[in-house]
Amino acid sequence: MAAHTRDGAAEMPSQMPQWRKCQVSFLLIVFVGITAHQVTQKRDDFPFSRFHMYSGRQGKSYTRTMVLGVGPAGEFSFQAKMTKPIYGATLRWALAALTKKPERRTRALEILKSLYDTRKELGLHDGPELMAVRLVERTWSPIKVDLSNRSRPRETVRASLSFLDQRTRAALQAESSGVATALDALLVDGDVVIQAASMTLAGHARYVKDRYARDGKALVVRGTHPRAPAREPHSVAEMEFLAPPGQYRIWLRGKVLAAKMGGSVWLQFDHAAGASAHARADTPHGLGNWGQLYPERAFAWSSAAPGARPAIVKLRGQKHRLRISPREGEVAIDQIWLSRKQTEIPPWTAPVRLRGEEQP
Amino acid sequence: VNTLLQWWNRTWFTPSTPTHLVFARIVFYGYLAIRATELDSHVWAEFSTVAWKPVSFFHYLGRPPSAGILRALDAAFIVSLWMACVGALSRVSMASAAVLGLYLFGLPNNFFKVNHGSAAAVYVLIFLAFSRAGDVFSIDAVVRQRLGKPAAPALSGEYTWPIRAVWLAIALIYFCAGIAKVERTGLSWALSNNLKLLLIRHHYSHEPPTNLGLFVASMDPWPRLLAVLSLGLELAAPLALAHRYLRYIIGMGLLGMQLSIWLMLGVFFQGTIVSFLIFWAPWGPWLEALRDRMQRFAHARLRVTGPKEEYDG
Numbered sequence: 001m002a003a004h005t006r007d008g009a010a011e012m013p014s015q016m017p018q019w020r021k022c023q024v025s026f027l028l029i030v031f032v033g034i035t036a037h038q039v040t041q042k043r044d045d046f047p048f049s050r051f052h053m054y055s056g057r058q059g060k061s062y063t064r065t066m067v068l069g070v071g072p073a074g075e076f077s078f079q080a081k082m083t084k085p086i087y088g089a090t091l092r093w094a095l096a097a098l099t100k101k102p103e104r105r106t107r108a109l110e111i112l113k114s115l116y117d118t119r120k121e122l123g124l125h126d127g128p129e130l131m132a133v134r135l136v137e138r139t140w141s142p143i144k145v146d147l148s149n150r151s152r153p154r155e156t157v158r159a160s161l162s163f164l165d166q167r168t169r170a171a172l173q174a175e176s177s178g179v180a181t182a183l184d185a186l187l188v189d190g191d192v193v194i195q196a197a198s199m200t201l202a203g204h205a206r207y208v209k210d211r212y213a214r215d216g217k218a219l220v221v222r223g224t225h226p227r228a229p230a231r232e233p234h235s236v237a238e239m240e241f242l243a244p245p246g247q248y249r250i251w252l253r254g255k256v257l258a259a260k261m262g263g264s265v266w267l268q269f270d271h272a273a274g275a276s277a278h279a280r281a282d283t284p285h286g287l288g289n290w291g292q293l294y295p296e297r298a299f300a301w302s303s304a305a306p307g308a309r310p311a312i313v314k315l316r317g318q319k320h321r322l323r324i325s326p327r328e329g330e331v332a333i334d335q336i337w338l339s340r341k342q343t344e345i346p347p348w349t350a351p352v353r354l355r356g357e358e359q360p
Numbered sequence: 361v362n363t364l365l366q367w368w369n370r371t372w373f374t375p376s377t378p379t380h381l382v383f384a385r386i387v388f389y390g391y392l393a394i395r396a397t398e399l400d401s402h403v404w405a406e407f408s409t410v411a412w413k414p415v416s417f418f419h420y421l422g423r424p425p426s427a428g429i430l431r432a433l434d435a436a437f438i439v440s441l442w443m444a445c446v447g448a449l450s451r452v453s454m455a456s457a458a459v460l461g462l463y464l465f466g467l468p469n470n471f472f473k474v475n476h477g478s479a480a481a482v483y484v485l486i487f488l489a490f491s492r493a494g495d496v497f498s499i500d501a502v503v504r505q506r507l508g509k510p511a512a513p514a515l516s517g518e519y520t521w522p523i524r525a526v527w528l529a530i531a532l533i534y535f536c537a538g539i540a541k542v543e544r545t546g547l548s549w550a551l552s553n554n555l556k557l558l559l560i561r562h563h564y565s566h567e568p569p570t571n572l573g574l575f576v577a578s579m580d581p582w583p584r585l586l587a588v589l590s591l592g593l594e595l596a597a598p599l600a601l602a603h604r605y606l607r608y609i610i611g612m613g614l615l616g617m618q619l620s621i622w623l624m625l626g627v628f629f630q631g632t633i634v635s636f637l638i639f640w641a642p643w644g645p646w647l648e649a650l651r652d653r654m655q656r657f658a659h660a661r662l663r664v665t666g667p668k669e670e671y672d673g
Contacts, residue, residue, distance in 0.1 A: 016373055016517045024372065024521050027490055028528065031483075035532050039539055044474050045416040046466045047482040051533055052540035055549065058557035064565050085400045085468055086407060093473035094411040104410040111406050143560045145578045150564055 061141030065096045065158065068136055069116070070307070071128025074343050082125045083115050095135050099158065109133045109161040131347060132162040132307035162293050162307025162345065172298035172349065175212055182212050183350035192243040192338040193354050194322065205235035205324075212299050213334040214351035220257065221265060221333070223326030229266035233325040238273065240321050248338035249310040253351055254288050255299045259329025262289030262305065266325045267336070269313050273323035283311045286327035299334055301346045310345070313338065371601070372524055373517030378496045380644030381519045384526075385493040386445055388484060388638050389457065393441035395630075396464075401434050402427035404467050414470050424467060437464055444488075447498020458482075458489035481631035483529040484639070491522035526639040527607070531597040533632065534614055538594030550591045556583035559624055566626035573624030590617050611640045 037043065039050045068075045069082075080087040086094070091112070098105035116130050138153035164172070174180035196219035197207060210218040221235040256263030264286035282304065289305035303310035315338075324333065335351055346352075405427040412423055424430060437460040443453035462485070465478040494500045495512035505511065541549040548554065559573040576582050593613045600610040615636055622628045 021369070021373055021517070024490065025368070027487075028372070028521075028525060031525075031529070032532070035536065039536055046418075046469045046474060047462065047479045048416075049474070049476055049479060049536070050540050051476055051479075051537040052544060053476060053537070054558060055537070055540040055544045057545050057548075058554050058561060060557065062561050062564055084398065085403055086471075090468060090471050090473045090475070094407075094471045097413070097472040098411060107410045108407065111403075111410070115403060140564050143557065143564055145556075145560050145574055147560075147563055147574070 060143065061139060062143050063137060063139040065092050066136045066138055067091050067095055068134045069127065069130050070132035070134060070162075070344055071130065072344060072347055073128060075134065076128065078116075079125065079127070082119060082127050083112055084119070084124075086112060086115060095159070102159070105159060106161055110163075113163050129347070130163065131345060132160055134161075134307070134309070135159040157309055160305070160307040160309070162305075164293060168349065169295075172295050172300060175298040175349075176295045180212070185214055185351040185353035186348060187355060188337070188339070188342070188352045189355055191340060191342070191352075191354065192241065192248065193352055194239065194241055194336040194338070196237065196324070196333040196335060199237040199239040199322075199324070201235075201237050203233065203235040205237045208332065210332065210334070213332075214353070215334075218254075218332040218334050219324070220330065221324060221326040222330040224328055225266070225326060226328055229268055229323075229325050229327075235326055237324045238322065240319060242318055243315055243320055243338060244318065245316050246340060247312055247314050248340060249312055249342060250287065250303055251301050251310065251337040251339060251342060251346065252288055252303070252333060253299050253301050253335040253337070253349075254290060254331050254333040255294070256288075256291040256296045257330040257332055258296070259291050259331070261328055262291040263329035263331045264288040264305075264327040265331055265333065266327050267311075267313075268323045268325075269315065270321055273321045280311070282309075287311060288327075288331055288333075290331070291329070298349070299332075299351075300349045301337075303345065306345065310343070372521045374520050375515035375517050376520045377515060377644060377648065378493075378512065378519040379647050380523055380642070381491065381493045382495075382497045383643045383647055384523065384638050385447065385450075385488065386497075388488070388635070389441045389445035389454075391634055391638075392457075392461070392481065392485075393438055393445060396434065396438045396441060399434050399437070399464055401464050401467055402430040404471075405430050407471065411471050413472050415474055416466065416469075418466065418470050421463075433460060433464060436460060444494070447494040447500050450494020450498055450500050454485075454489045454491070454493065458485040461485040477629050478631050480530060480533060480629075480635040484526055484635050487522050487525040487529070492516070492518040493522065495519075523639055523644075524601070526635060527601055530614075530632070530636055530640065531600050534594045534597035538591055538597070541591060541594070550587035551584060553580075553583065555587035555590075556580075559583060562625040562627075568622075568624060568626030570623045572620075576624065586620075589613075593617055607640070611636075615640070 034045075034048050038045060038048045042050060042052075044050065044052075067078055069078055070076075078087060078091070083091065095105060095108060098108060112133060113130055116127065119125055120127060135158040137156045137158055139155075140149055140153050143149075171180060195215050197213065197215040197217045199219060201207070201219070204223070205219065205221050207217045208220050209216060219237050221237065223230075223234050225233060250267060252265070252267075254265075262285070265288050266286050267283075285305065287304055288302050289308075290300055290302050293306035294300040294302075300306070322336065324336075337352055401424075405424050408423045414422075437457065440453045440457040440460060444450060444457050462482055465482050469475060492512070495518070501512065545554065556577045559577040562568060563571075563574055576586060593610060596610055597614065600607040600614075615633070618629060618633055618636065
């Protein structure tokens with residue numbers, strides 16, 4: 001029944017009825033009860049929790065899995081605005097949890113790429129073109145209050161995935177079908193470009209005519225030596241070349257002709273050529289692996305694998321020796337590009353030429 | 361038993377004016393409505409096909425519906441938040457905001473990482489859904505007046521318990537956090553160099569807005585003292601419900617701690633801080649004092665300007 005105020009207007013009763021108090025009391029007791037249950041049973045049932053963040057013991061070293069984007073200028077950290085709502089700890093934890101499910105992780109990264117591109121188109125961020133994503137585990141040991149080792153973590157790449165934009169995919173498929181026109185070589189400066197067509201062959205290694213190769217022919221090797229380069233492989237190509245001493249990133253323009261897996265080769269330089277029976281630590285799966293991303297029978301650039309961090313070679317002296325031998329599948333190689341400047345996978349598929357070289 | 365019941369009644373149902381609750385309704389729902397535009401829940405529909413680890417009630421609900429339905433739920437959530445903010449069909453809009461908020465804020469927690477940042481906001485949504493926060497200063501009140509229905513009472517326990525329930529929720533969040541530290545690491549969480557290492561570590565992984573954390577970490581024994589203070593505040597949080605002065609002292613301490621977490625660790629618990637600021641601070645007395653002062657000022661002006669206006673020469 002309505003009460004009345006001093007000015008005579010009707011007013012709802014100010015006293016709460018007992019049933020209402022019981023209702024509210026029940027709500028409060030249930031709330032406290034569920035929270036107590038979370039604490040005693042160590043549960044985390046959203047929205048309830050025992051709120052145990054930062055409650056653990058901290059170590060003197062610190063390991064963190066990072067999800068890094070790869071743009072034309074190199075790696076960059078994802079900002080929340082780039083991939084919202086999948087970002088931060090949720091993104092890291094989800095990708096890390098999918099380590100043993102590579103197909104699902106690949107799909108997760110594709111969704112991430114699509115989200116990144118959509119938000120970029122909407123003007124929600126101005127990040128670079130996303131060429132690849134890497135899951136990198138960084139360890140700092142020990143952590144220091146002056147942060148002196150912050151930029152020098154020990155890094156392990158747990159996974160990487162490269163992306164093909166629709167235009168490149170279409171161009172590669174056209175080349176794969178043989179209906180594309182050959183691409184002009186792009187000019188590069190101050191690097192070493194080796195034509196595979198000028199190597200010395202042994203065993204089953206051979207040259208095949210290929211109008212998409214820069215010199216009109218490509219080196220083809222075939223074999224299966226998955227763990228390490230064979231001392232005496234069935235097919236091998238060798239050559240000597242001149243290059244100033246220094247550190248170079250290795251890029252191969254090649255393609256898979258037939259392979260169940262990615263299609264890859266071993267590269268050995270100088271003293272390692274022909275002598276080593278061990279895979280290099282940064283290329284345990286050889287180089288190339290084009291089949292992981294590109295269609296068969298279409299030339300594209302790759303280092304260890306599309307999207308992977310590039311393999312690096314340190315050359316001493318001027319005169320060098322290079323040996324290419326098969327790792328897995330049958331692959332064709334057009335060029336070996338040793339670059340000091342190209343830190344990430346080239347965003348094009350055309351061959352390269354040095355300044356002063358003539359177009360064939 | 362009688363004493364206990366009296367204490368319970370006094371604690372939760374002491375009549376008060378609706379000022380604080382109405383202020384909280386407008387600011388909280390308005391804030392959430394703006395924040396909810398960034399939910400983009402439809403993204404989870406596709407992502408759940410590759411990564412899905414359900415928590416809590418999502419075990420029973422299963423994978424999220426299609427992207428289209430999630431977009432519709434986001435829109436419904438925003439509409440219900442704005443309706444609750446202006447007090448339109450407030451009982452229905454606050455209830456739907458609570459249900460949708462529980463689902464949509466909960467959804468991102470099913471992808472291997474449970475985030476705790478939105479828990480406080482969800483608690484507030486649930487408590488307000490059961491409250492009479494739309495009684496005054498709302499579209500409902502205007503409609504009720506037009507229809508000649510009784511006005512809301514000037515004082516009621518209905519305007520007290522929701523505010524205090526949020527105090528309880530916030531106090532419990534901190535208390536649980538304190539208990540978890542003692543239970544997992546023991547008192548050495550505070551007495552060892554644990555906080556020092558945490559402060560340093562966050563400068564490797566986050567981008568705190570200041571270098572205050574590193575400064576504190578380099579000044580032994582300050583990290584330990586800070587850790588003891590933090591743990592003490594967390595464990596003492598429920599005492600804030602016992603007395604007004606304790607509420608102010610512990611409240612200021614907890615708010616300071618929360619802001620320090622942002623400044624030193626670079627982690628900003630936005631939902632918790634906003635809920636804290638809206639509900640913990642005594643907005644009711646402040647706003648009423650402001651209103652009284654403005655009324656006095658208006659009366660004073662009327663007294664001064666009144667005779668001049670009546671003078672006709």
